[in-house]
Amino acid sequence: MTTTSQPEPPAHQEQPSRQETAPHQEPPAQDELLPATRRALLHRVAVAQVEGRAPSLVAAVVRGGELVWSGARSGPGGRQPGTDVQYRIGSITKTFTAVLVMRLRDEGLLDLTDPLEKHLPGTGVGEATVAELLAHTGGLAAESPAPWWERTPGSLRPELADVLGEEPLRHPVGRRHHYSNPGFTLLGALVEEVRGAPWEEVLRREVLVPLGLERTSGSPQAPYMEGWAVHPWADVLLPEPSEDLGRMAPAGQLWSTAEDLARFASFLARGDERVLSAESVREMRTPAAPPEAAEVRTGTSYGLGMQLQSHSGRLLAGHSGSLPGFLASLMFSAEDDLGAIVLSNCTSGPLCSTVAADLVRIVAEAEPRIPEPWRPLAQAADSVLALAGPWYWGTQVMALRITREGGLSLGPLAGGGRRSHFRSNGDGTWTGLEGYYAGELLQAVRRADGSVSHLDLGSFVFTREPYEQGAPVPGGVDPQGWRPVPE
Template identity: 50%
Template sequence: MLASTELALYRRLAREQASSRTPSLVAAVVRDGNLVWSGARGRVGSARPDDDTQYRLGSITKTMIATAVLRLRDEGRLELTDPIEKHLPGTAFATATVAQLLSHTSGLTSESPGLWWERTPGADWAALVASLDKDATKLRPGFKFHYSNVGFGVLGELVARLRGKPWFDVVREEILTPLGMTRTTPHPQGAHAEGFAVHPFADVLLPEPSPDAGAMAPAGQLWSTVKDLGRWTSFLGGHTGGVLSEDTVAEMRTMNTVDDTEVWTTGFGLGVMVVRYEGRHLAGHTGSMPGFLAASLVDPATGTGALCLTNATAGVGITQLALDLLTMTDELEPALPDEWEPSTVDPSLLALTGLWHWGPTPYHLRVLGSDLISLEPTSGAGRASRFHATGPDTWLGLDGYYTGETLTVGRDASGTANHLDLATFIFTRTPYDPAAPIPGGVDENGWR
């Protein structure tokens, strides 16, 4: 990056480390799948931390558990609508679905019963599930957002049960290794930061514990580095490395529920936090465990992401720092659009393009790729959607009002497309074309 951009980013990092009084702080920016800038302030022991120094991720762990669950879904091993009872029988929250657990709408209690789980050695699955009686469900499943660490302990067990091995073995083999994330582990290995609490009224430190969380570990156990978390941030931005399809990662980033319901700024997809900030829709997650804070956010629209790690329990504006680094990067060095190049389009697909009418309202159909089209009003707001080919004359809605609905191309006796049937609504080349099968018919006297 430009030296002036790097200086601006580093100054923002330095200001946060000094004003927040954190022992050390590392951060980085990714763009289009690559780590393009990183910086560090403070000390880990007597040395400056670097891109290979481990910090605890906290709840960013949840995004990796969610990825393992979505891999199972894509293989047909489960459905997101499955009640958890189908795969983990004998719980007191049997009706909560996999999707509800992923999106924090299961109504399950936020923390595990008993001692403060983040600071004490964790129990195994049998002890955890035994502690979760009927009172552990605080809200009706599906009613509203209620963040649940317990829910991801449950999802970790789900992954382990269906794969027949511990959840971290699954994450390492199916996700971390393919992505080259060799320094992401359940416990610190090699160079790592110790976690501290900073006294609120004096410049002194208190070491924090980092026990194994047992069955709750899927909610926040993992440690990682700038290099590895940069790769993960890029993964959530769409550089999936074959671990999941781009469509599935986009599904994970699609908001299911909002945290703040008045004018939402934060919500959740499937294990992924969604943040609305200055007109952007960002995806990622934050993390907090005793002695550590973390944040990872990416803008899929620009390919720019930012990540931050620190070894302090509280007091660091870790999320705002990530937002600022991301925003500064795109303002100081805006990404150039991809060069336009002509492409080859099937003539039969090209014949569908142009003007169509929903009743009297004109729409344009455009080809976006070999198997992608868009249908949108010629002007103003309306029911615009993109569609993916599922057959010679059938298309599946990907977004907007017609998400999940089928568009079927209707043809006359000569094989010429003369109408589109979109969830029973008929689009025609001219308004209310009498040659098309319009329910209710077309007045025989025509327009007058």
Template identity: 65%
Template sequence: MTSSFEALLPSTERALLHRVAVAQAEGRAPSLAAGVVREGETVWFGSRSCVDGHAPDAETQFRIGSITKVFTAVLVLRLRDEGLLALEDPLEKHLQDTGVGEVTIAQLLGHSAGLGAETPAPWWERTPGTVRPTLADVLGERPQPHPAGRLHHYSNPGYTLLGSLVEALRGVSWEEALRAEILEPLGLRRTTAQPVAPHAGGFAVHPWADVMLPEPSQDLGLMAPAGQLWSTVGDLCRFAAFLAEGDERVLARSSVEEMRVPAAPPAPGEAEAAYGLGLQVVRRDGRTFIGHTGSLPGFVACLWVSVEDGLAAVTLANATSGPLVGLVTAELITIVAEAEPRLPEPWRPLPAAEVDQELLALTGSWYWGTYAYGLRVGPERGVILEPLRGAGRRASFRALPEGGWIGLDGYYAGETLRVVRREDGSVSHLDLASFVFTREPYEPGDAVPGGVEEAGWRGL
């Protein structure tokens, strides 16, 4: 999100505060705090508490549970970008003697490795990590109840393996790598593995009475990469801005965008939800949200980003159950998006250095059989190919140094588009994954696979 700070309208701020107040009251949370990011800047913060005068501020820590997994995934993607591993590598190439070494790093990131959802008893979230001192203790006797790569099955132990992978390749603890490689560069000074005052206490609220109990706060040990962290609305808003645009000090934009791509088919009954490489991808009311939810005894949390709207929101509460923070966070974004729609960037012509006369000559209509397509110039000498009418496959392409273009999205992602020329240098056709696009539909003499009947077009 490019920075162009502008305060929200008072009516929008009132609507946001109302939503937070309703969430805290109806969700029966001791306290609830939330923030909104627009174009990379935190533009709103609000909170409510059951104790008058003691509402949390933007720097009050809450436990964030599985939002921790996003941080772990970023550490793994950094290793990939440095060439220290490939996502297709089997785990055993870098971390031996786990008993599940044939699963790939990508499968672990996307929860498609077939591993179990939880550790063996006792419940890992309410017991100290010393109960599970080794990976064998974390994985148990039946670590892989599903075949690898076949379906999405959320796995907390999978992220313990990824944390151990980071430690093996970095030679430092997961917490040290996290601090040096993410927290310090992004200025997340209030995100820590252990609580640092001021922080909220975690509570269980009785489901049938307005009373509550303190929840224990455990050091999760080896399970820390799956859910250990404490953070604040302020820090998570800054992290949300990073997830929208990337930051070369931590992870390039292209790698952050890669994290958003669904890595496996969604589970049955979850057509509107998918999982990328450490990021949840949720479709709700016409908007796509990327980010993560989190919970540990005493706390619930959510961070959503709507890249298309240039908005993000964070919600944190200190109750084991109650506030539907995933829904609330999405609604905070929707309130701003609908009350103050994002203004499009002004149209500007291409920089003079990007004007390529040969490329301009390729623009216009092209035909795949009788399907009409238009080719137009994109940024940085890229191109966009889209149907001119009816259904068809639209795709954007990035220019390749050696010539031609590589598909970035849709059906043609990863496929090569190239110009095929005749002996005299004139353009014969476009070749895209063996599909031939010609200037005219089935023109005699054109390079149409199977040829064109010489008699040409005819009537009945």
């Protein structure tokens, strides 16, 4: 009987990792979380590595903008990867590309409703809008024509026509959500056309450098992990090829680390004025595509370059990624200011997105976020303060409050109903940010003497008293007013 030894999955490196972790130990910097929480996180990662039969798996948790925990597991004899070891992150690249497109929108260089043809003519799919490509509703095919782009050189597809093929559409434009890798190739080409520079160069200049993502790159930089396939019926390994994706790079080229992606997750939750505002990243994680029936059942949807899912009662945003030899997930809860990264170097195995969601849940439930102390506002304009309090839409009492951010919130005083926050437009009007009133204009209508007559919100009239006499209530108010039930 002959036995064959299997190669250990190496991490190529030129210098030691900044965070070397001995087997079954955690680095000292993780003291910010309670020991029981750290053990629960390590247990989840360890189970995922064993059950997924992953050559290695590294995970990190970010809270309040700081890396508060990381853990890694690898097979016997394998080096424990630190948070600065690169893995290929696949389609998480799409979120980086989406950030570049949103920057172009915020600079006024394009509009999300623009058809692609306006900025990138001659593709043959120019009817699809920028927003539809970001949300995978452009009707494009899921993949480029054969041979499969993830396992073959990008040099086989040097032009956009090679990526799109002779029949690039699978569905009518704008009708349904259909995940499309070529769609993000088009968005990368759009960035290059508008900026006049290669996609990766623009990405480095406008996102990676400002956010301090020094270990995120288009090609691997030591130390990095090799990608492996694990035999489905035996515990043996096969190396996977690592191709330069060429034109398909904006859909899945990047390599990154748990540390860099933790920083990126924090940016996606909070925004950073050097790259994108909090309002713009919030827009990215707002559902923008009609969910398929299966997605309705599982509570998943898609925003603008971000996947959305409901997990344990909280909304998570982020993206998963996979390329031959690698699996990855970045998930965060903006409400909890908490995110998780999971990276592995195998073609299939651990469910990284489920693991990441579980890491968020473990910390959120074991150590719920302690709110900032309440403090009074530094200032509040008398004209705005006069609007606060109860208002009536018909007979329903609504509460208008001034938020700490200087905007307004409006919602039922009790029970369910339409609620929204509103941002100030600086001219005495406010714009709704979510729900039924998203994008709708709220304004106080004043009488000739300057006093407030009523609030107008998208043609809804809110008055200080229910069906207030003299107010412009649609349909009018019976002049005899309120009365008992007639006998």
